[in-house]
Amino acid sequence: MSDILVSKFGGSSVANANQIEKVRRIVAEDSQRRIVVVSAPGRASSTEEKLTDHLFNIATNGDHFHDQRIPITVDESRKAVIDRFSQIIDDLGLEEKALLKSLESDLATDLTGQRRIAFLASRGEHYNARIIAAYFAKCEMNAEVQLPEEFGLKVTNRYLDTQVLDEAVPNIAALAQKNSISVIPGFYGVTEAGDVAVFSRGGSDLTGGVIANAVDADCYENWTDVSGVFEADPRLIAEARTIPRLTFKEIRLLSSKGFNVFHLNAMKPCWERKIPIHIRNTNKPGDRGTVILSERVPEEGVVGIAQLTNVAYINIEKYQLGEEIGFTAKLLSIFQEFGIQSYHYPTDKDDISVVVDQSDLTGTINDLRRRIESQLKPDFMDVVYNLSILTPVGMGLKGNSYPIVAALKALGEEHIPIEMIDQSPSQICFHIGVPHAVADAALKILYDELIG
Ligand code: ASP
Numbered sequence: 186m187s188d189i190l191v192s193k194f195g196g197s198s199v200a201n202a203n204q205i206e207k208v209r210r211i212v213a214e215d216s217q218r219r220i221v222v223v224s225a226p227g228r229a230s231s232t233e234e235k236l237t238d239h240l241f242n243i244a245t246n247g248d249h250f251h252d253q254r255i256p257i258t259v260d261e262s263r264k265a266v267i268d269r270f271s272q273i274i275d276d277l278g279l280e281e282k283a284l285l286k287s288l289e290s291d292l293a294t295d296l297t298g299q300r301r302i303a304f305l306a307s308r309g310e311h312y313n314a315r316i317i318a319a320y321f322a323k324c325e326m327n328a329e330v331q332l333p334e335e336f337g338l339k340v341t342n343r344y345l346d347t348q349v350l351d352e353a354v355p356n357i358a359a360l361a362q363k364n365s366i367s368v369i370p371g372f373y374g375v376t377e378a379g380d381v382a383v384f385s386r387g388g389s390d391l392t393g394g395v396i397a398n399a400v401d402a403d404c405y406e407n408w409t410d411v412s413g414v415f416e417a418d419p420r421l422i423a424e425a426r427t428i429p430r431l432t433f434k435e436i437r438l439l440s441s442k443g444f445n446v447f448h449l450n451a452m453k454p455c456w457e458r459k460i461p462i463h464i465r466n467t468n469k470p471g472d473r474g475t476v477i478l479s480e481r482v483p484e485e486g487v488v489g490i491a492q493l494t495n496v497a498y499i500n501i502e503k504y505q506l507g508e509e510i511g512f513t514a515k516l517l518s519i520f521q522e523f524g525i526q527s528y529h530y531p532t533d534k535d536d537i538s539v540v541v542d543q544s545d546l547t548g549t550i551n552d553l554r555r556r557i558e559s560q561l562k563p564d565f566m567d568v569v570y571n572l573s574i575l576t577p578v579g580m581g582l583k584g585n586s587y588p589i590v591a592a593l594k595a596l597g598e599e600h601i602p603i604e605m606i607d608q609s610p611s612q613i614c615f616h617i618g619v620p621h622a623v624a625d626a627a628l629k630i631l632y633d634e635l636i637g
Contacts, residue, residue: 187361190217191402193371193393195447196227196235197410198467199313202276207467208317208408209324212366217403220360220396221328222371223317224389225309226269236309237372237386239265243292244305263292270312277320284319288312299344303373304381306345310370310389318368328366333374336360338392340374340382347374347382349395357399369396390451394462398454405455405462407447412466413475414439414446417490421625422632428488429473430481438578438614439491452477483580486588487635492628494621496528496572497543498605500536501557502565507534512561519556523549528574529607529616540605540618543570572604573624577635578614588635589615595634601627 194208212218226236234255239262241249250257257265270288274281288308296304314330321328337356340347353374360367371389373381384391390407397405413427414436431439433456440449446464455462456479465474506512513532520527520539529540546553546568554566582588589608596603596617605618619627 186403187401188217189219189361189400189402190215190404190406191220191222191393191397191400192218192406192408193222193389194224194467195389195407195409196224196237198227198408199223199317200226200229202273204467205273205277205317205320207470209321209326211408211467211470212321213324213326218366218406219363220367220369220400220402221317222369222389222393222396223310223314224371225313226273229269234265236266236269237306239263240305240309241302244302266292266308270316273313273316277316277323279316279319279323281316281319284312284315300380303344303347303383306383307370307373307381310372314368314370321366321368326366327364328368329363331360331363331367331369333370333392334379334381338374338395340376342376342378342380342382344376344380344382346385347376348384349374349391353395354399357396360396361400385448385450387448390448394448394451394454397460398458401458402460405460407451407462407464408467409447409464410466410468411446411464412469412472413464414489416488416636417628417632418492421492421628422637424637425632427472428475430476430478431488432478432481432580434611434613435488435578435580436477438576438609438611439489481580483583485579485636486581486585487577487579488581489578490628490631490635491576491578492624493528493574493576494624495543496574496618497541497546498569498572498618499539499541500565500567500569501538501561501563502536503561503563504535506537506563507532513537516557516561519553519560522556523553525549525553529605531605531607538605540572540574569604571621572618573621573627574605575617575619575624575628575631576614577631580613582614583612591634592617592631595630596627599626599630601630 198204212221228235242262243259247259291308318328318330339350339353371392373383376382415427416425419425433452440446459479462477463474466472525541525545527539527541531538601619601623607616
């Protein structure tokens, strides 16, 4: 342990001057907060796009928004980026006109291909960190920007989905020796050749996780706009509370099933060194948030229920398929060929089902079915659309099947049709597939029965 807190602030926490002032107060309040990782400005209002999306739009000559049917041109994106940063600079009372000049010249980069996309995408974090560090310094905090290209956050040359190289670790660890607060842009690193490469979207969380690991932080604080991880989607279950403590394993199961808390891969570096991740709300710093740990006492059965919508279920029947060695492998390799991720595949003597994200079937189901029929010759094949999967999660479920029984009984009493049941091999969660039309009602029944 190093006596250091690594504090990462997400896009909404640094979206404008008002939010940046909240960040400053949080950082100033605790002298352990010596490494601050920041995202690019997120949406300042619900009608606005994220700055990073504007940057992707510029980088892709307008394809980025066009593909999402958002009518914003490259010129409009360029103006949005410059206007947003100049507004932040003005509102913070900074004299940083040189930064704007440098931003304008970066936006006119003559890089090409993926190098260009990565470089432009990284500019939101890059300039935001420089502005925030300048603001901290103006407020008489001993703070300095530390740029990945300067301290050596070395990454692989997969420009748009990069990974940190081992040789970056000592460079990052050296940040712990600085006697000023380091303000670091998230989301990107530099390749051996000195090019910028970015992590996948939401990747500032990853920067924070990797830094927390390298400096062996006491805790990785992840500041966002919610007060932690909720027991169930609070838009559907008004009484859902935040969960005080969760294990890495539980959060992974909750996150992979529709809880969008933070970048899943950001956890691994913290998990490795048992560094707790504390999810906190920049707008309500008094709230306790959720702490994610390697271990906790399982006081209750179910801690949270995730809901994954827009799921489809492909059912295949073939005499003795369960006894044909390699049948599942062949089937899944067809899904792989079509780039379709499969979530579960319950199987039996003559049947197998594959649960997938329904949107992955758009434009592919016809060819997928054709390929499966010609290659595997099933006796019957059928696709069930519009399902939701409800996933109760909790360490306390291990060796305790009562909540499964209670869940099924409660759903049965309310005549909720169940399309699928699957217990995770870890035994700390189970999945219930129901038709989408009754999924919200089913979630409420499960919440009342298992948590509320
Ligand atoms: N700005 C990047 C994105 O929008 C990374 C991040 O915010 O974590 O994906």
